[in-house]
Amino acid sequence: MPVVLHVDLDQFIAAVEVLRRPELAGLPVVVGGHGDPTRRGVVATASYAAREHGIRSGMPLRTAAKRCPDAVFLPADNPAYEAASARVMDVLRGLPDVVVEVLGWDEAFLGVETDDAGAFAAAVQEAVHAATALHCTVGIGDNLLRAKIATGFGKPAGTYRLTRDNWFAVMGERPTRALWGIGARTARRLADRGLHTVADLAAADPAALAADLGPRMGPYLVQLGRGIGRERVDGTPWVPRSHGRETTFPEDLEDWADVRREVAALARTVAGELAGRPARRVGVKVRFVPFTTRTRSATLPAPTRDPDVLAAAAGEVLDRFPARRAVRLVGVRAEF
DNA sequence: TCTGGGGTCCTAGGACCC
DNA sequence: TCTGGGGTCCTAGGACCC
Numbered sequence: 001m002p003v004v005l006h007v008d009l010d011q012f013i014a015a016v017e018v019l020r021r022p023e024l025a026g027l028p029v030v031v032g033g034h035g036d037p038t039r040r041g042v043v044a045t046a047s048y049a050a051r052e053h054g055i056r057s058g059m060p061l062r063t064a065a066k067r068c069p070d071a072v073f074l075p076a077d078n079p080a081y082e083a084a085s086a087r088v089m090d091v092l093r094g095l096p097d098v099v100v101e102v103l104g105w106d107e108a109f110l111g112v113e114t115d116d117a118g119a120f121a122a123a124v125q126e127a128v129h130a131a132t133a134l135h136c137t138v139g140i141g142d143n144l145l146r147a148k149i150a151t152g153f154g155k156p157a158g159t160y161r162l163t164r165d166n167w168f169a170v171m172g173e174r175p176t177r178a179l180w181g182i183g184a185r186t187a188r189r190l191a192d193r194g195l196h197t198v199a200d201l202a203a204a205d206p207a208a209l210a211a212d213l214g215p216r217m218g219p220y221l222v223q224l225g226r227g228i229g230r231e232r233v234d235g236t237p238w239v240p241r242s243h244g245r246e247t248t249f250p251e252d253l254e255d256w257a258d259v260r261r262e263v264a265a266l267a268r269t270v271a272g273e274l275a276g277r278p279a280r281r282v283g284v285k286v287r288f289v290p291f292t293t294r295t296r297s298a299t300l301p302a303p304t305r306d307p308d309v310l311a312a313a314a315g316e317v318l319d320r321f322p323a324r325r326a327v328r329l330v331g332v333r334a335e336f
Numbered sequence: 337t338c339t340g341g342g343g344t345c346c347t348a349g350g351a352c353c354c
Numbered sequence: 355t356c357t358g359g360g361g362t363c364c365t366a367g368g369a370c371c372c
Contacts, residue, residue, distance in 0.1 A: 033340065042340050044372090057372085063337050076340090104343095104372050183370050214347055217369095246341060281364090291339065295366065331341085344371080351364080 035075030111233030145229030201225030246331025278303035
């Protein structure tokens with residue numbers, strides 16, 4: 001029978017760092033930003049030892065340092081993680097008769113035909129560990145949604161099965177926030193309508209939610225509550241929709257001329273990373289002090305890969321921003 | 337708690353056209 | 355005179371995920 005597996009590497013970024021620095025094994029390791037907790041930045045990944053001190057992904061490095069002053073802070077080394085990720089994905093693609101859909105550096109869905117999903121999941125874990133020394137958790141499901149959520153119950157280094165047969169027993173009384181695709185904001189909007197649990201959401205009227213939350217979003221959320229989702233893993237290579245760069249400055253920029261210079265520089269960097277695909281639109285993001293974020297964008301007269309053209313276009317978009325308070329971040333994004 | 341950087345998709349209003 | 359309806363593109367912002 002067709003089975004969906006969700007493979008998720010355990011504390012991936014921290015694990016990659018420990019592999020090349022074995023003396024860090026078992027220590028609280030925090031990776032993120034420039035590796036300096038006195039500078040602006042957030043936690044990308046914390047090792048399990050660091051998590052025991054209450055350190056979580058997305059937390060400011062400053063806060064992490066307060067919770068665990070003895071933690072080892074390391075800068076993010078994206079090329080190293082990309083290389084490790086590529087090795088893992090190659091292992092997955094090398095498994096017999098499996099379709100692989102990559103979801104991120106440390107995650108992938110596997111579509112496979114098997115009558116013993118548990119044994120297959122164990123084989124996946126062994127193959128990944130043998131080739132990379134990395135541990136992973138495997139969620140087993142009858143669709144992508146259930147496989148993905150199952151992984152959370154199998155951590156670390158285990159497996160878990162979530163299907164139509166145990167969906168409501170496992171998930172029914174949990175908050176809607178436990179669903180993949182429902183964040184804090186949507187959970188609150190649902191709670192305002194009396195929908196607190198997964199079972200509440202599953203029993204809601206799709207048409208009523210459509211009127212409140214949008215024609216696609218409303219019905220989609222009810223499906224989420226029922227554990228219904230895509231069943232077919234799609235192995236076709238991903239084609240990026242956009243590519244961008246953004247920078248948070250160590251000190252806020254007070255002078256708009258500096259902002260202009262940074263936008264131009266980012267636009268040239270982005271142009272150099274387009275990999276042959278011309279940009280059709282360009283977007284500029286500005287985060288003003290204290291934290292108000294605004295975006296502007298424009299369709300280009302003609303698609304371009306030219307750094308000068310992209311930089312000029314980004315500059316024109318920047319000119320359309322009204323307020324000129326101090327700036328803590330700028331970003332430039334090219335859309336294809 | 338004083339909040340990174342890289343993305344994706346959805347929504348809604350207005351422009352514009354037939 | 356003062357107004358239909360559908361389709362598509364553009365744009366800004368929101369929400370979410372890793």
